[in-house]
Each structure stands twice: as structure tokens, then as C-alpha cells.
Amino acid sequence: MRIYFVKRLLLMVPTLLGISLVSFLIIHLTPGDPALLKLGDSEQRSGNQLLAAQIIDETRALYGLDQPLYVQYLRWLKRILTFDFGESLRDHRPIIDKLKERIPVSVKLSGISLLFAYLISIPLGVHSATHPYSIGDRVTTIVLFGLYSLPNFWIATMAIVYLGGGDFWNVFPVYGLASPNAGSWPWWQRLEDELWHLILPVTCLTYYTFAVLSRYMRVGMIEIIRQDFIRTARAKGLGERTIVYRHALRNSLIPIVTLMADLLPALLGGSIVVETLFSIPGMGSLSYEAVNTRDYPLLMAIFTLSALLTLLGILLADFLYTLVDPRIGYEKSATA
Amino acid sequence: MARRIVMLPLVFLTFVIGCTRPGATSENSAADAGQPVQGDWAVVRFESEPDNLNPLITQLATARYALTGVNNAQIYEFLMAYNPKDWDLTEPLLAVAPPAISDDHLSYTFTIRDGVKWHDGRPLTPDDVLFTFKAAACPLADTAWARSFLTDLADIQMDARSMRFVMSKPNVYNVSNIANVLAIIPKHVFDAEGLLDSFSYKDIIGPKGKSDPKIKKFADQFNAHAANRAPVGTGPYKFERWDSGRELVLTRNEDYWGKKPYLDKIVYRIITDYTAALTALKAGDTDVMPRLLPIQYTEQTSGAAFDQQFVKMKYSILQEAAIMWNNERPFFKDKRVRQAMAMLVERQKIIDGIRLGLGKIGMSFLDPSAKDFNPNLKALPYDPKRAAELLDEAGWKDHDGDGIRDKDGVKFKFEFLGSSGSQIFKQLSPVLTEEFRKAGIEMTERVIEFSVMLQSLKDHRFDASTLNFSHGDLSPADAFQVWHSSAVAGGSNFFNFRNPQADRLLEEARLEFDAEKRKQLYWRWQEIVNEEQPVTFVYYVEESGAYSKRFRNVQWLPLRPGYDLNSWWVPRGLQKYKTSANP
Numbered sequence: 012m013r014i015y016f017v018k019r020l021l022l023m024v025p026t027l028l029g030i031s032l033v034s035f036l037i038i039h040l041t042p043g044d045p046a047l048l049k050l051g052d053s054e055q056r057s058g059n060q061l062l063a064a065q066i067i068d069e070t071r072a073l074y075g076l077d078q079p080l081y082v083q084y085l086r087w088l089k090r091i092l093t094f095d096f097g098e099s100l101r102d103h104r105p106i107i108d109k110l111k112e113r114i115p116v117s118v119k120l121s122g123i124s125l126l127f128a129y130l131i132s133i134p135l136g137v138h139s140a141t142h143p144y145s146i147g148d149r150v151t152t153i154v155l156f157g158l159y160s161l162p163n164f165w166i167a168t169m170a171i172v173y174l175g176g177g178d179f180w181n182v183f184p185v186y187g188l189a190s191p192n193a194g195s196w197p198w199w200q201r202l203e204d205e206l207w208h209l210i211l212p213v214t215c216l217t218y219y220t221f222a223v224l225s226r227y228m229r230v231g232m233i234e235i236i237r238q239d240f241i242r243t244a245r246a247k248g249l250g251e252r253t254i255v256y257r258h259a260l261r262n263s264l265i266p267i268v269t270l271m272a273d274l275l276p277a278l279l280g281g282s283i284v285v286e287t288l289f290s291i292p293g294m295g296s297l298s299y300e301a302v303n304t305r306d307y308p309l310l311m312a313i314f315t316l317s318a319l320l321t322l323l324g325i326l327l328a329d330f331l332y333t334l335v336d337p338r339i340g341y342e343k344s345a346t347a
Numbered sequence: 348m349a350r351r352i353v354m355l356p357l358v359f360l361t362f363v364i365g366c367t368r369p370g371a372t373s374e375n376s377a378a379d380a381g382q383p384v385q386g387d388w389a390v391v392r393f394e395s396e397p398d399n400l401n402p403l404i405t406q407l408a409t410a411r412y413a414l415t416g417v418n419n420a421q422i423y424e425f426l427m428a429y430n431p432k433d434w435d436l437t438e439p440l441l442a443v444a445p446p447a448i449s450d451d452h453l454s455y456t457f458t459i460r461d462g463v464k465w466h467d468g469r470p471l472t473p474d475d476v477l478f479t480f481k482a483a484a485c486p487l488a489d490t491a492w493a494r495s496f497l498t499d500l501a502d503i504q505m506d507a508r509s510m511r512f513v514m515s516k517p518n519v520y521n522v523s524n525i526a527n528v529l530a531i532i533p534k535h536v537f538d539a540e541g542l543l544d545s546f547s548y549k550d551i552i553g554p555k556g557k558s559d560p561k562i563k564k565f566a567d568q569f570n571a572h573a574a575n576r577a578p579v580g581t582g583p584y585k586f587e588r589w590d591s592g593r594e595l596v597l598t599r600n601e602d603y604w605g606k607k608p609y610l611d612k613i614v615y616r617i618i619t620d621y622t623a624a625l626t627a628l629k630a631g632d633t634d635v636m637p638r639l640l641p642i643q644y645t646e647q648t649s650g651a652a653f654d655q656q657f658v659k660m661k662y663s664i665l666q667e668a669a670i671m672w673n674n675e676r677p678f679f680k681d682k683r684v685r686q687a688m689a690m691l692v693e694r695q696k697i698i699d700g701i702r703l704g705l706g707k708i709g710m711s712f713l714d715p716s717a718k719d720f721n722p723n724l725k726a727l728p729y730d731p732k733r734a735a736e737l738l739d740e741a742g743w744k745d746h747d748g749d750g751i752r753d754k755d756g757v758k759f760k761f762e763f764l765g766s767s768g769s770q771i772f773k774q775l776s777p778v779l780t781e782e783f784r785k786a787g788i789e790m791t792e793r794v795i796e797f798s799v800m801l802q803s804l805k806d807h808r809f810d811a812s813t814l815n816f817s818h819g820d821l822s823p824a825d826a827f828q829v830w831h832s833s834a835v836a837g838g839s840n841f842f843n844f845r846n847p848q849a850d851r852l853l854e855e856a857r858l859e860f861d862a863e864k865r866k867q868l869y870w871r872w873q874e875i876v877n878e879e880q881p882v883t884f885v886y887y888v889e890e891s892g893a894y895s896k897r898f899r900n901v902q903w904l905p906l907r908p909g910y911d912l913n914s915w916w917v918p919r920g921l922q923k924y925k926t927s928a929n930p
Contacts, residue, residue, distance in 0.1 A: 043798035292592025
């Protein structure tokens, strides 16, 4: 099995290369020009644009965009081999610095949200499956689907208006992840402050995932519970708890594990909507900005990073399969 | 720490609802009462974060607001500022007086102010000024925006504190291009090694500028310099800190050479969402919200509770919303058609319905408060009947009876291009579609992302589109590159307007140094544009904002971003923030 995973890891190299090439082409073939945007945003007066063509050319040369695409790609490849993402076109800061600033924010936000999503949905799904069509099952189903159909930008806006201390209750802070003067506080106060700030965004990121996850869990579980080996377990006289949590649960985790492949990229991906509504400087808003300003090196860094994490996520999921279901092995059927 | 579970008692809520003061207005009666005192902060909402804080490199207006404020002086300063009487560029700032201008209008001599200190204590010298121009002009520096104003600057000569700027062409707006574009930055910070010392301004703009290794080294350092995130200026406020994604803090410069401002600190707090921003204002987290959405202005900022704490107001931001007709398209070639189109646009209804009253009917490229604005202009009225007649006259009739006008086999069907970021486009488009459909014209909309749209406009690949024209001040300095026919290729004349008479007027105006005569030229020019309707001005944008009532002498200038924090102050008893303590 170790050989299999080493093989998979090695296979990731050409895959990543392919992804980076395709991303590079997409990014550069999209209309729009960072040099053109450098002439200023729509809110300021403009200089002599009649001679601007020359200035745009100079700026393109500065960014290395005057070279043929393949040269640009090879240059990028050469840099990336030394783990150098280059510098952002927007402020010439090393991209790695920008990522270092943003990644922890997104990991915190998505991490907590995913943790809650799984912690709550799995027991909910199990309960629904073991008591199918009971009142409890029906009520959870209706509530979860109700939540699922509420768009999170709307919920977030409502929360901001009613819980943010405008005209109504002043319960939660509505922007950022720390109070403005938190820097001077002792660590426990800072922690409390941050958790307090996290409640609304995390809620808005989490609530609608309950429906999907618990549905997966419920369906998987119901299928398992009807199988012969569960009947055998019952016949042996095992307690219901043991049957459900030791025998059925592990077997029904397969679909959930499949979903976990998305976990790693999701941790880093951030959410544009929630980050914008709650003014949180995370990866979502960074990516959005990078697209809008055609910050090519930053976009490439983000694309490559999420590609890498997706591949790792898939690999991790494949590994987890062997844990939840020992029947799955990769020794001989590796190529199948 | 006040922000913990604090539930407003229900009693208070009903009290608030129960006693709305009738006729509560946005007056600021006590505006100038009392003697101004120092103290307190202003916490201002910023809707986006600056990209960087180098005035020569930034491409964002927000960065400029923080760096040079509303009238050319905040962290950094310009050579000149606008005077508060007619908003001409006549106030000296880092220059001691307006420049001496040679008779041929080619050389401009400024004397640099003595006794000005950088925030790190070093004195300002003419070398700093020269350095600023060299850095901006350097083709290897990331200074595209700044450089686009320097295309006519041929040379700079220095003699002690006097600096002579030599231009290659005479132009009324030369002074503005020299004294009102570049914020002066410190040489000792940005070029500590003196890499540019051995090069003259001429060298930099010549072939050496692109290739010399020393200049290349300088440019690389300059583009990524640490001071791009921690500026050292000469202005009334010093940079204190920038918490990425959170806030930007400035402190009053106690060593300022000029009139010191009153507020101890200016805090720009970044709150990206409008609802959250208004909530934060109401909760007392911010003091100034420079922009409200129209719906927030009309509905969410009223009532006694709000009026007790805040003042809200409307102000002009020197911007017009306009519909551009691509004058080369078969249907928009004829000026009668363009006039007809304008007459189908019911501007007042659009202002009332979409902007909720925040706007004035658009007429011209110039703001009505500008000196060169032609007050005799009459906006074409909303008149579908007359529009139909004009279309008939131009030969656009419904020959085949399918409900859509046509001419020479071409149907009057066009695409209205807008950007996905534009709020107004989504609302404007259905109104126009309906109005045009009734007149036998089919309009479809196409929404694309802003930078793609910009490219399409530059390449003239559109039928009609909408854009806001923004101006930095009240002068028509920017008219040439938008309206002159030479601006079709490369400039901002996206709509292919070519009119020899209008061209000539613009050319003459740039060379007319007599203000009165120049005004006549611009008046005539505006008449032609109004008659030709290459672009239909829909409305002058009015913005609305709200700020805490504790501020006195709250001045909003007819310059962007409007609020002039250098003049605001707070009476002692009302001061909220002490400099020593945090809020």
C-alpha cells in the first residue's frame, strides 16, 4: 500500500504541471489588462491618456507581460520550483507574505465551521436513519431543508441588522475578527473577543451544510442498517448502541469520506460572501480582488495552491477509505 | 469592551418609536459655535483597503484619500492646493507661491517652501521635489497613473530653492499637471543610497531611463519599498499604523509647518459591507460614513434616535452618469437618432426611482458649479412623441410591420453593455428597454466584468454603454482626452465622437490663457455636445453621508472625497476619544 501512495504522490507532479499550464492559459487569455487598470480607478481624474499607450507598454514590460506566453510560463515555472510565488502586481509585496496574512484567517473560519458541520450533522444523520420516518426525523428534515434554502447572505444581513447594535440588539460585533483595540488586551480577553467575533460568520458558513451532510449520513446509514450483517449482529443479541455506533456507523461513513476530499481546499478557499459581509480579510476576498485587478502572479499562486490541496485531499480521502472499510485495499487493484 | 450582550430594553425601543420628532432635518445649527479646540478622533468608514500607500504607485482613490486628503494635504502634500473661493488651483502649499510663468507658457518656476520638516525630522529640500518627479517619470517604476500626467514635462532645472519646470507644449493645465498630481515624497527614505543622484530628469525620461542598471536597481527597490506601506510625509497628519484588512491610523503632526488640524487622530476603519457599516455607525463604532446607499439615505437613517446622534447630508462628487452611444454604429450615426434616444430617457424618473432622488438632471460634462459650465444649456426633454418624429425623419421606420424600426434592411436592435459591478446598470437597463421598445427599438443587455468592459470600450466593441465620468476638480482639464477626435485611438473617446468644430474649440481652449475667453470656448463646445448628443448625460451623481453630531465646522468641499477632516473639531465636553486611551 505504501508503494501505491508513493506512486500517487509522484503522479501528482505531472497533474499539477498540467493544471498550472491550463490555469496559466485561462488567466492570461481572459480579457483585461493589469497595466491598463494601473492608470487609475474610476474615481480619480486621469492624465494624458492619449500618450498612455506607451506608458501601458512600459508597465507591461515591468510586469514581464511583454514576453510571449510560453516564456512567461517557463519563467513562472522556474520560480515556483524554488517555492517563489513572485510578487503581487498590486503592491509588489511578496505573494508569500500576503498568503501568510490571509491563510490563517481562512483556516480559522472554515476550520471551525467544518468542525461544527461534521460534529452536528453526523449524529443528526445517524439519529434520522435509526428512527426513519419518526416525528423526530421529519422535523429535522424539514428544519434542515428550511435552513438549507435560506441564502446565507440574507441571514448574514439580517443578523447584522438585528444583532449588531444598530437600531436593535447589540449582541455581536459585525465586522472583522477582533475589536479595534484588542491588541493591548491580555491573551484570554483577546481569545474571548475573537470567539465572539467568530460566532456570526461561522454560523453563516455552517448552517446550510447541515442538510447536505446529514442527508448523506442518513442515506448511507439506512442502507447499511438493512444489510444482513446488521441483522446478524442483532440476532447475536448485541445492544442497539453497539450495532449502530460500532458496526453500522463505520460502514456508512464512505460517502462522508468522499466529501472530505474537498476539505483541504475548502479550508483555504474562504468564502467571498461571508468575508465581504463581515469585513474579514481572508482568502476569499483576496482571490476576488486578485481576479478583479488581474493580479496574475497572485492568481497563479492561489490556483496552484488549491490544486495541490485538492489533489492531497483526494489522496487523503482514498487513504481514509482503507481506515473506515478494511476491505478497501490498494495492493493489487491499484491500477483498477 | 462595551460590546457584550447588551439588550436594549423594549421600553426604550417603544420610546424611540413613539416620539419621532417631526420635521427633523439635517441641519448642523451649531456648526461654528465656540472656539475650535484640539482633541478627539474621527473614525471614518472605508469600504475597501488601499492597495498601497505610495502616492505615485497606488491605483486606488481610497489610498489617495488617506494620503493627501480632500485638498492635497494629509500625510503627503502637493506643491499647490485649491482655494476655497472658486476652487482654482491657487493656494501655495509646499511651493511658497503660485509659479512664475514665462511668456511662452513653457516654463514654470516654483520656489520650494523653507522650514518644512518630514515626519522623521529631516528638512524638506528642493532635492526631494526633483526626486519625486524623477521617480514618477522613471519608466521602470510602477507609476503609470502619475506618469500619464508628465508626458509634456521636458526638463527640470534647479537653482537653490527655485525650480524651473520646462514643458514641451503650452497648455492652460500645465500648472495643474506639475503642482497637483505628484505628492512630494522624501528622497532620503526612498533613495537612501542616492541611486538617482547622478541622473537628471532628462536622463530618466531618455533612453538611459529604461536600461541603466542603477536606475533599474532604484526602480526595483522603489516599487517594493517598505515606505509604500508606512509613508513618511510632510503633511498635517503622520502615519501611525496600518493593520492590514482592519484599519489605518493617522496622528496629528505637532510639527506641521502650516495650520494644525484639531483632531488628534484619524482612523480609517475598513468595513466592506454597507449594512454592516451603517450598523457600526449606529452602534458608535465609527463616526463618519462618507457614503450611504440611496435606500440607506432615504429610509434607514431617519427618526429621532438617529437625528439625535447624527447628521446626514447630500453632496456632489463631480461625477455624471452617462449613456454612451457608439457614434459609428449605423443606427447612432445620425444625430437625430441620438437626440431621439435622449428624449426617450426619462431622467427625473430614473433619478427618483433608482437613485431615490439623489441626483440632478444631467446636461453637460461639466458640473453646474464649475466656472466654465454653460448655464444656458437645456437638457433635451423627455418627449417620446418628438423622438418618434425624429426617428421617422432619419428614415428609421417600421417598414416590415414587425414592431421594430428598420432602415436599409438594418433593424434597430442594439446591445447595451454594462459591468457586473454596477448597481445602477441592473436597474437602468429594464427601464430603458421598456421605453425603447415602445418606440420600436429593441435593446438587449449584456453584462460583463468591469476590466473586460473597459477593454471593450477601448476597442469600441459596443453599441451603447453606460459609465460615470469622474472629475478630480471643477476644471474641464480632462475634456480633451475624452471628447477630442484624437482620443478615439487610445484615449477615452470610446464613443467615436468626431466633430471638427468641437475639436477646434477644445484645442483653442487649452491654449487660451484668458479665463473669460476660455469660458466662451467651453460654452460653445458644450452647446455642440448637447446638440450632437454623442453621449446622453442622465444625471449628476449626488452622494449622501452621515456623521456624528459632535463634530463642529464640518466642511465638505466640492472635491473628492468631500469631507475635509483638517477643519473638523469637537467641543471639549463632547470629545469621545482620548489620545492616551483606546476607544
